[in-house]
Amino acid sequence: MLGGVVMAVLLGGGGFYAAWSGMILGGASDQSAEGVAPGPLTGIAFVPLETMVVSLGADSNSRHLRFTAQVEVADSAAADVTLLMPRILDVLNSYLRAVDTAAIEDPGAMAKLRAQMLRRIQIVTGEGRVRDLLITEFVLN
Missing domain, CATH: 3.30.479.30 (Band 7 domain)
Known part of the structure; x- marks a missing residue:
């Protein structure tokens, strides 16, 4: 039983971190925002x-x-x-x-x-x- 509680806490904490850091749900990364700038409209x-x-x-x-x-x-x-x-x-x-x-x-x-x-x-x-x-x-x- 204690193993199940520990496992639930670890999985819950891992899930929270994954969602909070943007690994899940596609959170914006600072690197992707800096890397691509729209160019001038031509043509x-x-x-x-x-x-x-x-x-x-x-x-x-x-x-x-x-x-x-x-x-x-x-x-x-x-x-x-x-x-x-x-x-x-x-x-x-x-x-x-x-x-x-x-x-x-x-x-x-x-x-x-x-x-x-x-x-x-x-x-x-x-x-x-x-x-x-x-x-x-x-x-x-």
């Missing part, structure tokens, strides 16, 4: 889109959508994407005018709309130029 650029005010479809009772975004591009493609900006704005304007107001008001709509707009931008600019669409303003009046 990335953001091209701002002009703010768009789009009147929505016929059933919208003169409702408007105010939309602002930025396009994430490879640094080398920023000039090309800027040159194609009139086409990008045209395709977004055409798409947003065709979207039903009820679809915009849906809580899950933002992800779907963003994916649709990004795909249209990628078609206009050509594959590999545009990485992402970052929506910074999306207000329905």
Whole structure:
């Protein structure tokens, strides 16, 4: 019996030390925090889109959508994407005018709309130029 108590105390103490020192549960080590510093971001650029005010479809009772975004591009493609900006704005304007107001008001709509707009931008600019669409303003009046 005494052997069981001693064994329990030793195992309990060993478990406490292992958890306290970070051997278990992945505690942060001072060495790992010092060794890796994030490098500078390179090869990335953001091209701002002009703010768009789009009147929505016929059933919208003169409702408007105010939309602002930025396009994430490879640094080398920023000039090309800027040159194609009139086409990008045209395709977004055409798409947003065709979207039903009820679809915009849906809580899950933002992800779907963003994916649709990004795909249209990628078609206009050509594959590999545009990485992402970052929506910074999306207000329905």
